[in-house]
Amino acid sequence: xxxxxxxxxxxxxxxxxxxxxxxxxxxxxxxxxxxxxxxxxxxxxxxxxxxxxxxxxxxxxxxxxxxxxxxxxxxxxxxxxxxxxxxxxxxxxxxxxxxxxxxxxxxxxxxxxxxxxxxxxxxxxxxxxxxxxxxxxxxxxxxxxxxxxxxxxxxxxxxxxxxxxxxxxxxxxxxxxxxxxxxxxxxxxxxxxxxxxxxxxxxxxxxxxxxxxxxxxxxxxxxxxxxxxxxxxxxxxxxxxxxxxxxxxxxxxxxxxxxxxxxxxxxxxxxxxxxxxxxxxxxxxxxxxxxxxxxxxxxxxxxxxxxxxxxxxxxxxxxxxxxxx
Amino acid sequence: xxxxxxxxxxxxxxxxxxxxxxxxxxxxxxxxxxxxxxxxxxxxxxxxxxxxxxxxxxxxxxxxxxxxxxxxxxxxxxxxxxxxxxxxxxxxxxxxxxxxxxxxxxxxxxxxxxxxxxxxxxxxxxxxxxxxxxxxxxxxxxxxxxxxxxxxxxxxxxxxxxxxxxxxxxxxxxxxxxxxxxxxxxxxxxxxxxxxxxxxxxxxxxxxxxxxxxxxxxxxxxxxxxxxxxxxxxxxxxxxxxxxxxxxxxxxxxxxxxxxxxxxxxxxxxxxxxxxx
Numbered sequence: 001x002x003x004x005x006x007x008x009x010x011x012x013x014x015x016x017x018x019x020x021x022x023x024x025x026x027x028x029x030x031x032x033x034x035x036x037x038x039x040x041x042x043x044x045x046x047x048x049x050x051x052x053x054x055x056x057x058x059x060x061x062x063x064x065x066x067x068x069x070x071x072x073x074x075x076x077x078x079x080x081x082x083x084x085x086x087x088x089x090x091x092x093x094x095x096x097x098x099x100x101x102x103x104x105x106x107x108x109x110x111x112x113x114x115x116x117x118x119x120x121x122x123x124x125x126x127x128x129x130x131x132x133x134x135x136x137x138x139x140x141x142x143x144x145x146x147x148x149x150x151x152x153x154x155x156x157x158x159x160x161x162x163x164x165x166x167x168x169x170x171x172x173x174x175x176x177x178x179x180x181x182x183x184x185x186x187x188x189x190x191x192x193x194x195x196x197x198x199x200x201x202x203x204x205x206x207x208x209x210x211x212x213x214x215x216x217x218x219x220x221x222x223x224x225x226x227x228x229x230x231x232x233x234x235x236x237x238x239x240x241x242x243x244x245x246x247x248x249x250x251x252x253x254x255x256x257x258x259x260x261x262x263x264x265x266x267x268x269x270x271x272x273x274x275x276x277x278x279x280x281x282x283x284x285x286x287x288x289x290x291x292x293x294x295x296x297x298x299x300x301x302x303x304x305x306x307x308x309x310x311x312x313x314x315x316x317x318x319x320x321x322x323x324x325x
Numbered sequence: 326x327x328x329x330x331x332x333x334x335x336x337x338x339x340x341x342x343x344x345x346x347x348x349x350x351x352x353x354x355x356x357x358x359x360x361x362x363x364x365x366x367x368x369x370x371x372x373x374x375x376x377x378x379x380x381x382x383x384x385x386x387x388x389x390x391x392x393x394x395x396x397x398x399x400x401x402x403x404x405x406x407x408x409x410x411x412x413x414x415x416x417x418x419x420x421x422x423x424x425x426x427x428x429x430x431x432x433x434x435x436x437x438x439x440x441x442x443x444x445x446x447x448x449x450x451x452x453x454x455x456x457x458x459x460x461x462x463x464x465x466x467x468x469x470x471x472x473x474x475x476x477x478x479x480x481x482x483x484x485x486x487x488x489x490x491x492x493x494x495x496x497x498x499x500x501x502x503x504x505x506x507x508x509x510x511x512x513x514x515x516x517x518x519x520x521x522x523x524x525x526x527x528x529x530x531x532x533x534x535x536x537x538x539x540x541x542x543x544x545x546x547x548x549x550x551x552x553x554x555x556x557x558x559x560x561x562x563x564x565x566x567x568x569x570x571x572x573x574x575x576x577x578x579x580x581x582x583x584x585x586x587x588x589x590x591x592x593x594x595x596x597x598x599x600x601x602x
Contacts, residue, residue, distance in 0.1 A: 033426070035420070035424070036420035036424040036426040036429075037420075037426065039416045039417060039419060039420045040416070040417045040420055040421070040432060042412075042413040042416060042417070043413040043414060043416065043417035043476055043480055044417065044432065044435070046413060046469070046472060046473050046476060047435065047436075047439055047473060047476055047477065049454070049473075050451065050454070050469065050470060050473035051439050051442060051447070051473050051474075051477070052435070052439070053450070053454070054447040054450035054451050054454065055442050055447060055450075057449075057450035057453075058446055058447060058449075058450060061449065061450070066449075071449075118344060121337070121340065121341060121344070122341075124329075124337055125337060125338065125341045126334070126338060129337075129338045129341045129342060129345075130341070132341075132342065132345050133341050133342070133344060133345040133348075135345075136345040136346070136348045136349040137345075137348055138584050138585070139348075139349060139352045139581065140348045140349070140351070140352060141584065142530070142577070142580045142581045142583070142584035142585075143351070143352055143355070143577045143580070143581070144530070144533055144534050144552070144573075144576055144577055144580055145534045145536075146534065146536060146552045146555050146556065146573075146576070147355065147555070147573035147574075147576050147577045148351065150355075150555070150569055150570070150573050151351045151352075151354060151355040151570070151573065152351065154354070154355075154358065154566050154569075154570065155351065155354060157566075160366065160367055160566075162354060162373070165369075165371055166371075169371055197348065197351065200348070201348070254440055254441065258443045258444070258445075260443075260445050260537075261534070261536060261537070279443055279445055282443065282445055282446055283445055286445075286446075286448065286449065287445075287448060287537075287541075292449050295446070295449075296446065296449075298446075299442075299443055299446030302443055302446070303441055303442065303443070303446075306441045307438075307441060310441070314434075314437050314438075317433075317437065318430060318433055318434055318437065
């Protein structure tokens, strides 16, 4: 990106003045042409230096053998596609990838459903109930991840956890001393609930804002025309919700696919690696296992999966008429 | 709005309150556990509502060596990165939303793609970059890393908010004799309130939460941040749930204050701008 800036700045050719609507800016001084680039400079410089450049290095590292020894000696040892072969030939990788996909899809869908449900509900609540609900949601949202993770471990604790105590009190005696972290599925369910609990507030508030931006008279008109609640939702709310829903789906997929801190903190991917997801694998291979080349290959594969999943939406965002001026 | 019978209204209110309680419960449980003595915590009794309270756990947590240093470090790094991300993000958002220049779509794509990278993956190159720049073990280095992490989302969201401001308002101010800077200061900036709140909350949460980079980049005990402090608690006091919960409450309080201060602008603002292209 910096090269774009360099070539465009000195060229200084004014854009074609004949473009409709641009007449006002027909003859622009050089400072005006430079202005957008100067304004972009701090953000772009930081993103290139601390995201773009490291990302390119990760791609390069994925073709190298880089263990602790090479790292310390500063040795560069190219191994071609060995790291990828190593990862892709490991049947465990495919199990983990599938598990991550199932986890992401389940968490994204349930977060969206719960968030949308709460957003719609908020519209129909009386003021004080709505505000109580909103305060509770904000509290959930603001509680930091490390704190939340600790609380969830405590609530699901085998001996003294409030959940097991409650279940026993309700007569389900088999839950006395039940361990929620004994299997991968159960562990991931707890982690999913934890992620859901933290993610729903953001989605509910965003969608609620979208609902509020729909003019009220449209609902009144729909009611006069005899629309049922569902019909009114489909015809009036849906059009203004759709772009917002697509956006929060996009963001949720990105965030939930990359969830690391919670999974790691709960059981370090255990028991027996059964709750290991791709970000945990990345960590195990890299920082924990010092096979940075293999870890980088996992990262690149994750990136490829994410790009493949979100490509159409990103194209839509970049090409949409809204990005035109 | 469709008319509702009183029965429906009561049912809705009950439903709303049940959901509120469900979302409140973990926070409530963290708080009440922190108020219990070790004996109460490990008692087999069913104690959903605490009958007595002690502040002992809080006292012990705060008395731990280095607490105030960790708190200060966290506040400096977090608030600093919020301010930096807002300034750099806003500077970038305005041209991306309002100006015509070559390479604009390329920049937009860069901002979008930057959000895809798993941050744990950038660890090794990031470590080397920081080492070469002599920014390891420095709050400034950590601050810069957090700014970079939050910038793509910040730029993207703020760009949407800037686009959401009717251009006619800015043009009217220009007609009234405002310069470019005057338009920005008098028209654009005041209308961006909700957008700035939404993005600053995002940066705050990201930086306040971040654990991995803080743990590995900071070598000196007096450079650590609160998430690291909290985790050190856990290994030392594996079963002291009261202590951990008290520490968690202390850790959560600044974030809660930040949210509640901004709450009125936040509710409704979150990403309202982000879909406008």
